[in-house]
Amino acid sequence: MDELDSAIVRELQQDARQTNRALAHKLGVAPSTCLERVRLLHQRGVIRGYHADIDPGALNRRVEAFVSVELRPPSRRAIEGFKAAMFALPEVLAVYVVAGEQDFLVHVSVPDLDALHSFLIDRLTERREVASFRSQIIYDSARKHVSDPL
Amino acid sequence: MDELDSAIVRELQQDARQTNRALAHKLGVAPSTCLERVRLLHQRGVIRGYHADIDPGALNRRVEAFVSVELRPPSRRAIEGFKAAMFALPEVLAVYVVAGEQDFLVHVSVPDLDALHSFLIDRLTERREVASFRSQIIYDSARKHVSDPL
DNA sequence: CAGGAGTCCGAACACTATTCGGCGTCCGGC
């Protein structure tokens, strides 16, 4: 994980589809060298994959929210089960098991507020292990990539 | 945005680096057709980019957390300023402006708990507009891609 | 100083992206 690896990671986080030649040229190395580095980063698990970033609005998901959930018995069984159940739902983008007052943070994306309400009362209230929940609608968001310097 | 477009989006979310030929073959269309569709999806803003998924641990970020922040005057000025300031920090992965008791949800990733503590007392407590904050360490997480069916 | 491991390089080859003219299909107008 030297400077070259970091530079490759940085570049591929910004544009994963640039050609290997372009990448090599930017970093000042031969394409074959660059390719080998990328392959090794893959093999070591540093690069986990390449994904297209899709506009949720284009797929009719204009409302996003975080739902904090407190589980009744915060046991392993309940947590694992709830996590799997949430993850299987199409409205769910991400599930976080967290420390604190709540046990879960569920990131959901739905077409509109009605759909959010439906999700809450049909998918959450229905589950008995849910002791309480609180939803926070996302007004605005900005995401980044991880940068190497601490 | 027909069935073919949806299939392309679905495929490219899973693997953005598969060759156009492979993609075309999976979907049962000619490579040239597939390429044209992908270009249009780009042009329409449906596909916003392609990004490599990097293991945070490999970049020495083994601790992640959500920090909920309440701003003193929840004014536009304060919100915009705080959002920009947070986004500029290397520890910050994402910033969410949310509705509810707290005004912000900041997703951070740091090397260890000490670094998290430093972040909280050096970067948050320092800011005068921060009325209060609460941090939730992430024990476990799972992310997905948006799927077309509602 | 010799040996060895590791890394980088450049040329060769197979494969791929990309372009473009033509074909088929659908649809509205006459």
Add this chain to the structure above:
DNA sequence: GCCGGACGCCGAATAGTGTTCGGACTCCTG
């Protein structure tokens, strides 16, 4: 019902790309 235009799909051709591999170089070690 027939014509004409628009649109989308296709396949061949070309330019560019990924990938492999042997050799050269550097750096460390004994």
